[in-house]
Amino acid sequence: MGGRDEDVLAEVGPRLRALRRARGATLDALAAETGLTASTLSRLENGKLRPTLEQLLPLARAHGVPLDDLVAAPPTGDPRIHLRPVRRFGLTVVPLTRRPGGVQAYKVVYPPAGRAATMRLQTHDGYEWFYVLDGRVRLVLGEREFLLGAGEAADFDTRVPHWIGSADDRPAELLTLFGAQGERAHLPRMH
Structure with a gap:
């Protein structure tokens, strides 16, 4: 070689x-x-x-x-991104970023509430931001519970016990940004 x-x-x-x-x-x-x-x-x-x-x-x-x-194969000249969904814990996760480390972007599809795994709060290092693309989402964050619909967003420290899932009998689709080291998504203010 x-x-x-x-x-x-x-x-x-x-x-x-x-x-x-x-x-x-x-x-x-x-x-x-x-x-x-x-x-x-x-x-x-x-x-x-x-x-x-x-x-x-x-x-x-x-x-x-x-x-x-x-x-790190050299680029082929094809600008299209070939997304490959991954199934984990009943979720469909589509990685949208291609580089390791830093803030990672995903499209996540949560199954309908009746087919989801049982609710189990989890904690881990990091910070998460999500935007609901379609459906209704139930976010349990510590002792509080929130229902979010299409067009709404949430962000939270993932060291707080949390759970996310579809809020009804339809799948819920989210665009998620996650920073394992606690990086937050900084969105500029539009005037």
């Missing part, structure tokens, strides 16, 4: 680490999701192990990114 190939492979580890951290996943959780050992994942992230296609495929699937993103 030549110098350029070595450079490409050397950058895979930091990308893998940034993707895992942006998702808030531990090495053990990612190991369970991919079938790779936590030790192998650690060695890949630290550049002590050269990644193989057999390792990169389940990692790309778990992180919901194209394989090209893991190896």
